[in-house]
Amino acid sequence: MSASGYTSLANLGPQGRWRRVLFIAMVPMLCAFGYYAYESSYIPKSFRPSQYPYQHNVSLPANDISMETMIRALYSPILHPVNAPNFTDEDGALYRLPRTPRFNEKLGKKVLILDIDSRPLTDNGQLMNEDLRWNDMRPLSAGMLSHYMFAMIHGYDYKFIRAPDYTDRWGTWVKVPMMKEALKTHDYIVFMDSDVMFHYPHLPLEWLLNYWNMTSETLAMMSVDPDEPQNYDEKGNRYLNTGFVIAQQSKRTQEMYKAWAECPSEKRYKGCEHWKKDWAHEQAAFGNYLRYDFDRAEDIKVLPCAEANGAPAAKDRGGCIGIFVRHFWVNKGLLKESMADQVMQYFLPRLHQHYLANSHEHIIDKKGFKLDNADLIPLTEEEKAALKKTSNENQKDEGF
Template identity: 75%
Template sequence: MPGGPQGRWRRVLLIATVPMLCAFIYYSYRSNYRPASLPSTSPSSYHNNVSLPDDHSMTTVIKALYEPILHPVAAANFTDDDSEVYQLSGEPRFKEKLGKKVLVLDIDSRPLTGAGQLMNEELKWKGMRPLSAGMLSHYTYAMIHGYDYKFVRAPDYEDRWGTWVKVPMMKEALKTHDYVLFMDSDVMFHHPHVPLEWLMNYWNMTKDTLVMLSIDPDEPQNYDSRGNRYLNTGFIIAQQSKRTQEMYKTWAECPSDVRYPGCSRWKLEMFHEQAAFGNYIRYDYDRPEDIRVLPCVEANGAPEAINRGGCKGTFVRHYWVDKGLVSKALGDQVMQYFLPRLHQLYHQQASEHIVDAKGFRLEGADLIELTKEEKAAIAKGAGKNQKDEGF
């Protein structure tokens, strides 16, 4: 892992390639060209369906990288890295992109201006704080799908833990957007090409759903006072409605002890606003469609936490298991899409850089063109003096 030779070469690879990403796309797609066909000897052909305008802004670069492989909003299914198929249970509610009706929201009351932090004027891959990587991934996700994005520098509560600020800030955001996607800074989408609309179809957000949250792992500390597992408030999809506004107001005012005697306990005690939601709010907003509970395996945890209730984060990864993994995940997220495009470009330009000399034989220092008979004879013994790649 991080300290071993494998970890070192991966870091070198990421440091070298991620900054090259913009330059690669810029020079590869700077004109609206039609790629040349591969030589007839090539086993396959590739086609580029992206053409960039003259504006090579970062937004354009991001779109060029991800747009060709965006998962359709109303697709009937999705196949993950392990070839597991996830199917919709019925007719999709969302059939078109929601665009700016969706807000991807980051909230923090800290300055975040230190070395390696997001609000510092200089941020380098080496030395970047993990949580900066998380928020940059949220910003990227919004750009990929055309959603709105906001970072809210929230005022602090004087009497409670900093994470409480997410509650009133989400309430405010739901006044201007139909859907608000909030993620803690250690939460990321594993498949950024999958739109939120598809996930809301898959997880069945109805017109009456207030919020969607993942259940926590089956561990002793994750149970509320009634013996039910907490819902993790680090990843929330909220839908605008009068009832949603009411729920967020009730949640924010929980520690006053007026409606919920004893809720003030969670001002500073773990798990703060999550414990307040789990012990009180969820039981008042209990209509069948109010709160959609998402599977831990799909919307919580990470592969490194697979032994903790199977929470491997198929779609949404929450790196509470090790926040240091967030930076690596951002690198993997970019490389997952960058590498196929680099490979595609290699094949698109094959006629310019692949020289096929298989129609000749070597005799000393000379290349001698083969006869048909010689070609047939050589084909029978092909590869006899070669070894498999990697051995």
Template identity: 50%
Template sequence: MSHSSPPPAKLAENIPQLMHHLWKPFLHDINATHFLTKEGYYYKYPKDTHRWSQPLRKKLLILDVDTRLDTGPGGIMNKTTLNSKGMTGRTAGMMNHYLYAMIHGYDYRFIRAPSYPNRHGTWVKVPMIREALKTHKIVVFLDADAIFMYPQLPFEWLMRLWNITDNTLVAMANDPNSPRNRDANGQVMQNTGFIIAQQSNRTQELFYDWEQCPTDIKYKGCKRWGKDWAHEQAAFSNHVRYDYNSTEEVRVIPCMDGNGAPYIGDKTCGGVFIRHHWFHKDYPIKDMHQLILDAF
């Protein structure tokens, strides 16, 4: 079928199938050995990386979690028709995640989590990811201000690039290397705005330890991270990861690939594949518009 041919009418009744149909001609081969970015960065697989050669489809979940329900103007849960020019940055971010899931046939969920007593709101992602792992092999969580920059790129391809193996429990990108972003041992913290988690009994143990960290039962001194910045991120980086310190178990994704953006001061954190707009919450709107224009 040529690109100009209209999609079959039956596909129009099913938005996920329609999105997959529209993007199918542009999808990057899951087994391709290299990828050239818009910025001119050339990525090639190392020879010894784990190969994810088959699509995971519904075994992979793209997950959004929040205690807030956006029903105001431009909100994703607004009952009026969504206007691309009036949507909020949070709506654009979640629409990017949902679109990415539809394109590749992954599962998608938005969970409105209950507020966490005596903890900062960002803590809710930890128990929600743990629960989602009971029904999915891979869970990919993103904050609403983090987006997929290349919708045509299968997530299996990225997992191979970052050498996510069968023994990997979680993977997160490093934060920029600055004193503010280091843990008590002087190691750069891993950013929890983008998390890859793989189901296993040991992964369940990790997320349980993480959720329980501020109780101070296992990890003394962790209570402060219930409310102090950087909340669950500081709890993981200062305490939990040191009990799961195998390189394979806790994989570090380069900051250049999975955190930050080109406009920040640290040029080693360019957000090439996952762009994270920490301080510009409206930027996902512009990125979402540009991704659609680039594709069609």
């Protein structure tokens, strides 16, 4: 037993370990049960669009305590409508759809949330290690788990593709042919590097597609990179960041991805071999060649850096603060903190509401008494009135 009173699972006997694991597992289950046992009217004020104070009624399967059910219990009641005309962020800023929405229903399994990696990721703290724990989880594991959670929240498909390695180029090139393959089975794919997260897990992709205007002719959407010297292509335009890509299935999209993957062969693009191993690899190849070849008006949608790149810690680097999608190239260590925020800012209000809703069971009000050493003595009406003027004079704002 440590000074703090904590005993690790490894130091407990078999029954002690079993009881502790059961206790830990029951905490979110009980919270979810408590939330649904009490009809909630809570929506975080910072997420309330001015015209859409939505609170959805959600039915859960009886006796179902699966992870999917717990995720639904946490997020489904406050999912933002896919065609709502506006969205209010946590700072109170209002974002309006600029046009009539194309997407009015959930896309479900037509959308694939996609992780791609060729590394084993089995070391301590990595995603494929069976003993992944919060206290030693590495940042990129948090990123990929957030992708998996986002897919569960909205009913999208999720896949992790363990990609084969190229023998002649930098590892990040594998994302290109793997995205091409994924577009054969899904109408829309969302590829994210492991240091990328959706900032608002309750905001559906469909709303963002409406906001960013994904038309039937759009091949892909990518964010522009920060306005910094290293982020400019040979023609003087800023690179599009390939760490976050939304792509739409079409014959022309397949042609684009094929040309992109074959770019270093120089059959189509002279000089592209340079980007096999030199930074920025496949991103530089796309920026210097593909974007100028697939250049119809609706082919490539360039997303604002402030909305789909960077994080608040990068606000001094071109204002790329990641309003909707955060890319933590500025500090990958923030991924774990961000994932905790994605859960706790939604879980805590429900826990708090449950606490207040059941206050009659656990809050004992003794304010009608005064303390005289060890005794509680009922206050007279005159004493109650006088106490209001001095009740806090021996206290700090919080604590002691």
